[in-house]
Amino acid sequence: MTEFSQGPALWQAIAALIIFVAAYICILIEKWDRMYTALGGAILMLLLGIVPIGKALTTYANWHVLLFLVSLFVIAGLFQKTGLIAFAASKIIRVFRLQPFTILIGLSVLAAVSSALLNALLAIAVIVPILLKTTKMMKLSPVPFLISVLLSANLGGAATLMGNWSNRLIGAAEHITTGEMLIKIGPLVVLMLAIVYLAIWFLYGRKMIIPETYKREVLSLQPETYLTEDRVQFIGGNAIAGATLLAFLLQGILGWQASYIAAGGAVALIALNYQDLIQLFKKRDYRSFWSGVLETQGLFFLGLFIMVGGLTYAGISGFIAVRGLELSQGSMSFLSMLLLWLTGFGSSVVDYVPYTAAMIPVIEHIGTEMQSFSQTSIQPLWWSIIIGTAIGSGVTLFGSISSMYAAALAEQEGGGLNPRNYFMIAGPISLVLFIVATIYFKLFLL
Template sequence: MNDWHSWAAVVVFAATYVLIISEKIHRVAAALGGAALMLAVGATDDRSAFFSEHSGVDWNVIFLLLGMMIIVGVLRKTGVFEYLAIWSVKRARGRPFRVMAMLVVITGLASALLDNVTTVLLVAPVTLLVCERLRLPAAPFLIAEVLASNIGGMATLVGDPPNIIIASRGELSFNAFLVHLAPLSALLIAVLVLMCRFMFAKYFVYDEARAAEVMALEEREAIRDHRLLAQGLFVLVAVVVGFVLHPVLHYAPSVVALLGAGLLIAVSSVETSDALSEVEWPTLAFFGGLFIMIGGLIETGVISEISSTLADVIGDNELGGSMLLLAASGVLSGVVDNIPYVATMAPITADLVESLGGGGNHVMWWALAIGADLGGNATAIGASANVVVLGIAERNGQPITFWQFTKYGLLVTAVTLAVSAGYVWLRYF
């Protein structure tokens, strides 16, 4: 970091992070302002910011979000989320903790098949309606779900974007992720449910009258447009199949989501303007600013220097190196988005694996994946799903502050990383 651009990039990123944490100004304004300063000080430029696959805006994430927001927005008009809310409350007999446990498990399982961002886009509207019916604060439920989405997404190759990068660099199969990470993911979901029982205990206020009202409702009556529902579900299922068949079809998730959104608008009676009005535009703008800021750190060599230093410290100590990589990935992925972190760390991990004489299923790859996926839970901007849920909550009048999320996220991250360290030690050493 001898070049002044590197120090300028660090100062801009740190100052922007402080503004986001302090919430003195809106996080979107902070991110866009930080991105503008990165460009102004020369830490990055227009070609790197807008066209570089390595250090620019990740358009795959942006357009995946855009496509899925449109699909979810159209489905919301059918009443299907009200149906699911009433159904889930009735199955849980109106008991708040049972509702949360059910939603956490469903989110974790769905995140293993879909990516975690898509999952929270689908589950969040149901959660808001459930909480409205039971007169419960939505924030604890939404926070628990986003934590579950990042844990569940760890289980498969397609569950979390960093896994796709790791699989490509390490030549790892879909089944390899299932064998090595799915058991840990299932264990950590159970740990999360147990932690939720204590972390959010004061919010589990059972309102017998409200529960009785919901139990008396007929969920089928919530459906307002059966034709649109059939069209929306058909497109959603087709999109999910497209996600799962990514290794065969070779269509990026963003392409699948955009094709689905375009098809749904074309075949349904929903006006294009109405569909676009459901998009969380501030969230997309926040991602754009965040990607440009992190790109500035990449372009100036800050992230690669951190990663290289980590590699030097590890040396040829396989056990110590695995634990250090797990912990460091957890910490760094809570500060910078885990996608660019993994993109930078993957080639360094490949060199480590080669120097240690390991094959494709080497423990280093799993330590990187576990740390990056779980570390995303540490702060409100550590993973894409976190940012999306904060945007949804704000738009629905249930804002979640940076610290409100982070105080739970840090605790869950610390516990899950500790459990994961034990898992890595027992399984591989």
């Protein structure tokens, strides 16, 4: 393993794998708070010298992503005070006349399209709070809605270069274009979305029933009653949220970091609600303040990033990927299929961004080696990475930042979406998607 490792000894690489697996299992069984589990695993890796503390805090602890996530949590929490999310949820219920599965499909398709045009995380940040409020009003479990929306966001993001970070990394290396992606991957994405919705209907469709008496009660409520009567809060909150969303949409033109845009919106909303903050400190209610800090999940993500970084630094991901690729013995067809499934497995366990970043130079090296004895195009390998990460990132809640963010939002609302019950549904669906993608690959992409 040392030829793939950047520094640690063999025992440290093995220790990194054991620590990560142990932490992963602890998070799954939910015996302890996942924040303490992630931080504990990260600290243990640092103490054992598996990853240098300097590298952990500068390279693997992605501060831009952390700032972005924490800011989104603050925005989501404070924006709810305007009542606009509850208003939107009530409107959706009335428009679709309390047809839960129709609402599920509508929100899921919106998530897929938004992910393709913007990015999955931004789509989730906008849609999930409305989803949670809508299901709460209908007295239905948000779990099937969340699973459908998360799978849709991950799959929809695969259709364009801007849809997810994996595509952006590959596009930045000038390996494929947006036009090629839409032509080659677009039909597969539509097919997989249809399979997801069919599976959700088969599993939950007949259970999404609302009693007639409750239907009348919900439909009798006027959406306007959910809006706050505080005009300063309503106008100010909506103006700040609108300006933040507009800045996200114009990010390419403005050239601003997404994390700074989100942080600006969060600070503005905190300033709008400064009286609540003053009251908190006047009462010396530091427990509530600390509880609010924990709810942002920033420390959980920090610990998780460092643990994933420890695996990368120890060479685990590179070792598994390269050894797996060696099994192909030069066959592009076998190599593409193997990489598709290997990528799916890798991105289901850890966030797909570091995995993709590690695999790009490996594939480039394979291309150089193959061109020395044949003129075979390596483009199918890029399709393997894109499709593999799109499906694999939906297998577990740890496959993408957007999934982890949605799970944290659901936890705040008591939504009941935990890693175990998510995997029990998303895992089998994703397996079917991998089989379909493999057949599509064989027929159209090789």
